[in-house]
Amino acid sequence: MAYSTGDTILDDEYNILATGNAAGSGDNGTANLNTLWGTGTGDYGYGETGSVISAVSAGGTITATQWETLVGRMETIAAHQNSSVTAVDTITAGDTIAALADFQTDVNTIWANRLNAAASGSAIGSTSSGTNTWTGEQNTTMTLTFASENAARYYFNAGGLVTFTFSRTGGTTNDKNTEWSDLCTNMGTITFSGSNSHSVAGTAYTGTTQTGGYAGGAGSAKSTIDYHALTGSYQQLIIKYADTSPYTGNYIKLEALKSGAVVTFKVRFVDDAADTGNPTHVLSGTNPQSLDNVDGTLTVTVSAVQPDDTYLTSAAWGTPSWATTDTL
Numbered sequence: 001m002a003y004s005t006g007d008t009i010l011d012d013e014y015n016i017l018a019t020g021n022a023a024g025s026g027d028n029g030t031a032n033l034n035t036l037w038g039t040g041t042g043d044y045g046y047g048e049t050g051s052v053i054s055a056v057s058a059g060g061t062i063t064a065t066q067w068e069t070l071v072g073r074m075e076t077i078a079a080h081q082n083s084s085v086t087a088v089d090t091i092t093a094g095d096t097i098a099a100l101a102d103f104q105t106d107v108n109t110i111w112a113n114r115l116n117a118a119a120s121g122s123a124i125g126s127t128s129s130g131t132n133t134w135t136g137e138q139n140t141t142m143t144l145t146f147a148s149e150n151a152a153r154y155y156f157n158a159g160g161l162v163t164f165t166f167s168r169t170g171g172t173t174n175d176k177n178t179e180w181s182d183l184c185t186n187m188g189t190i191t192f193s194g195s196n197s198h199s200v201a202g203t204a205y206t207g208t209t210q211t212g213g214y215a216g217g218a219g220s221a222k223s224t225i226d227y228h229a230l231t232g233s234y235q236q237l238i239i240k241y242a243d244t245s246p247y248t249g250n251y252i253k254l255e256a257l258k259s260g261a262v263v264t265f266k267v268r269f270v271d272d273a274a275d276t277g278n279p280t281h282v283l284s285g286t287n288p289q290s291l292d293n294v295d296g297t298l299t300v301t302v303s304a305v306q307p308d309d310t311y312l313t314s315a316a317w318g319t320p321s322w323a324t325t326d327t328l
Contacts, residue, residue: 004015011056017107018070024055031104031111033073039150040157043194043228044114046080047154047316074103077110080158080311082118082199085109115195116158119308124320128267129299130328135292138269141326146261147318155226155317156194158307161205162265164190164300166252171296176273179247180294187240187252188213192265195223201308208237208254216240217248230258234266247273266326267300298328 012022019034020027021163026034036045038052053069056062078085085106125266128140144162146152164186171177186198189211193200196207207226220240229235234255242250249272256265271294302322310317 011058011060011062014066014070014165015055018053019055019102033070033077033107036077036110036114037073042153043157045154046092046312047150047156048313049316051313071103074110075104076311078106080118080308081110081113082114082173082202083110083116092242092277102237113198113225115157115159115198115202117307119156119310120159120161120201120314121306121308123217124304124306124322125302126322126324127299128324128328129297131295132328133293134271135294136271138294138298138328139266139326140300140324140328141264141266142300143323143325144263144265144302144304144320145323146263146320149260151317152227152258152261152263152320155307155320158169158312158317159200160307160317161200161305162191162192162263163303163305164254164265167266167297167299167301168294169297169299172293175293176247177294179242179244179294180209180250180269180271182244182295183216183242183250183252184239186214187238188244190238190254192227192237192256194227194323196226210238214243217243219251227258227263230256230263231300232259233257242273249273269294269298269328271292279315300328 008012015022015024016030017032019025020032028035028044034052036125037046037048039045039047039049056066074085084225086102091270126142128142132138146155161318166187168181168184191209191211193205193206193207198205207224207229208222210222218241222238223236225235225237234257237254237256238254239251242248251270253268253270254265256263304320307317
């Protein structure tokens with residue numbers, strides 16, 4: 001039932017705002033506070049299951065405490081998101097609880113902004129590093145494991161991020177190594193997030209977001225794939241090619257998949273350049289074929305930037321952990 005300012009709020013209306021339906025049994029398809037705050041589904045839900053709002057019995061009177069709980073929950077979610085909502089006056093026992101025309105609008109606002117977060121929390125980092133001398137390809141696979149699939153969902157729904165940086169240092173002085181170092185720099189910081197259109201700590205993210213670095217060579221591409229768009233097969237998040245001839249066939253590719261509580265990221269460093277015909281730094285007695293080699297220290301640095309729990313009653317996502325296979 002629709003209401004307007006000055007009407008007395010009914011139990012049905014309270015239950016819809018709190019749970020999503022008049023019966024109070026819950027409906028994740030309708031804008032409501034419990035779906036955002038509790039288990040929810042998909043990209044709805046922060047996992048704060050211990051403090052969801054109880055429904056009002058049919059025909060029952062809504063108490064001042066119940067109304068303040070409803071208003072307080074809406075304001076808390078808004079604060080977590082940095083969403084702007086209408087201030088609601090505090091009421092006390094004996095006051096008439098009048099329906100507020102702006103309240104449903106505010107619930108709709110925080111529903112739409114559900115994947116925004118005002119701040120970020122602490123970071124959990126890891127690295128994959130190697131000093132191989134290599135040709136062709138080097139891969140590393142890094143997994144981020146949560147206590148459950150729901151915990152992973154809560155992490156990204158509440159504003160959790162995963163960041164990647166890349167580097168190649170040291171080794172032989174030649175143009176190929178220099179260009180690989182440049183390509184790693186050109187990757188900048190890659191951030192993987194829970195939405196292809198949201199804001200965390202004042203920064204806009206588009207699922208897979210590059211900050212810093214440069215555009216890269218021809219064929220470079222960045223997707224808008226986010227956590228909720230992952231499947232059980234690898235999908236390409238970003239590929240970036242070298243931008244200097246004769247090394248423009250070389251590239252770095254980041255891919256990801258999810259399976260239950262585990263998110264897997266694969267980084268491929270692929271050296272496809274046919275460059276032995278153009279050796280610039282040939283030392284006396286050096287076989288030009290050796291200039292096809294890449295050496296030095298190759299490193300991928302990852303960080304799970306956890307959500308901020310200032311306004312949440314618990315960090316429902318737990319503590320995720322990194323593991324590395326196919327070490328560089």
